[in-house]
Amino acid sequence: MTAPTKPPYGTAADSVSERAPGEPLHSPVIDWFDAHARDLPWRRPEAGAWGVMVSEFMLQQTPVNRVLPVYEQWMARWPRPADLAAEAPGEAVRAWGRLGYPRRALRLHGAAVAITERHGGDVPSEHAQLLALPGIGEYTAAAVASFAYGQRHAVLDTNVRRVFARAVSGTQYPPNATTAAERRLARALLPEDAATAARWAAASMELGALVCTAKNEACHRCPIAAQCAWRLAGKPAHDGPPRRGQTYAGTDRQVRGRLLAVLREAHGPVPQAALDRVWHEPVQRARALDGLVSDGLVEPMPGGLYRLPLS
C-alpha cells in the first residue's frame, strides 16, 4: 500500500464552506491508514468482490470481531455467489448464526440469486446495479464499488459521518439521520483520483472505527487532531436531540430472536410446542412468529411444524 504520488486534495474541498481552516485531511489520514490499518480478511486481494460484499452485509450494525469467524466459514462454504444461490435460503439463515438481524442473511441469499441470474455470477461493479440488489442500500453499494472495484464514491457510514462531524463540523456526533449536507460534504472531500478516493474511503472509515470512536476517542493517536474542529472548539458536548436508544428487552425483536434460535439449532421441522416454550405471553409470541413467517425467515408446514425456509 503506497501513498499517492500526486496529492489529490486541494481542489474539490476548497469550496466547502463548512470546511475547517487549515491543512487538508486526505494525506494524513491515508498515511495513518497505511501504517495502522487492520489486516482484515475482506481487505485482502483474494477476498474478491464477493468477499467484500459478504463482509459488508455482515458488518451492517455488527462489530468486526463478531463477524470474523462467521465470514471465514461463509466464504469457505460459499466461495462464489452461485454457490450460495444454489442453497436453500434457510441454510444462509442457519449459517448466519448469532450475528443478528437475520433478514440480512435472507437478503444476501437473494442477492446471490440475483447475481447468478442477472450478472452471470459476478458481483456487478456498477453502483446502480448493486443498489438494485436486495439488502444493498446507498452505503453498501458505494462500499462495494469503492473497496472491490476501486471506484470513486462517497462512502458514508457511521464512522465516516462521525469523523466528518468532528473534524469538519465541530460537533461531537452527526445528526440522527444522514442529511443532504453530509452527502454534499462527503462528495466535496472526495479525492479526484479514483484509486485515492477508494483509499480515502477505507482510511476515513478506519479512523472512525479505531481512533475517532463514539466514546473514549483517542485524539492523541489521531493524524488530524491538529485540524479537528471539534477538538479545537474544546470538545463541546452533544446538544441536539438525544440519539434514539434501541429498546430490546420485552420487544417482539427479542421474541423473534428466541424463536429463530430454536429453528437454527434444529436440523429439521420443529413442532409448535417447542417454539411455545421460548416466550410466556401467547399473543406476542404468535405475533412474532407471524412476523418471521411473513418476512420469509420461517416456513410453516402442515401439522403445526415450522422450519427455516427451503425456498
Place this chain on the structure above:
DNA sequence: GACACGTGGGA
C-alpha cells in the same frame, strides 16, 4: 422521517 429489525461486549 420514524420505526422495526438481533446480539453481545464493554464501560
Place this chain on the structure above:
DNA sequence: TTCCCAAGTGT
C-alpha cells in the same frame, strides 16, 4: 446492572 453501541436497509 443498565445503558450504549456496532461498516444499514426497507417500509
